[in-house]
Amino acid sequence: MAPMPVRVQTEDFDLGQELDALRAGRTDIGALVSFTGLVRDTGDGTLADMTLEHYPGMTERALGQIFADASKRWDLQAGLIIHRYGTLKPGDQIMMVAAASKHRQNAFEAASFMMDFLKSRAPFWKKERGADGSVWVDAREQDEAARDRW
């Protein structure tokens, strides 16, 4: 089996370049869907930064498993998951998923599925540093619910 198209890294990524590389030389892809997650300020402009911690080893396995599960469910021509860790600033890119298929529905659904599983099955934890100190971001119940719909 080909290596899972999964990358866990501290450095930023270029979404355009990644998508170009995904479809380079391919004529069998009719639809390419991508999602990018960004560091969002808490609303009052006080977020200094966000630090992502992860579980090296398990993270790569979990992301690979999520991609493999999506590939089993939908007919995908290609895909990619990139997730960053370390300290990021508001507006920075955190992660991306991309799904390429012959037709748009598979690509949309597979990208959405990967995101829903990534939220609560990929071992990442976020700590936000703001005006009142640092707090760990709680998991949201709606993320569990979003996963259960699949």
Add this chain to the structure above:
Amino acid sequence: MTLQLLYFAWVRERIGVAGESIETKAGTVAELVEELRTKEERYGAAFSDLSAIRVAIDQDLADFDAALGNAREVAFFPPMTGG
């Protein structure tokens, strides 16, 4: 058996170390947690509410009643917040 324990996020902060190697006869994750709890106060603080803790055995998510079997690595952490 010798187990490598790993802690992440606030579990790591409460226990005060990212990981440690321990000798245990615990048969399940729950027994291991009980053993740790009685060891020192900081473990009690980390494991006070198990509904807020997730566990992985050899990098696969597991339940608290899961058998440790030939496990080598057990990790404890809060619910994950990827994406």
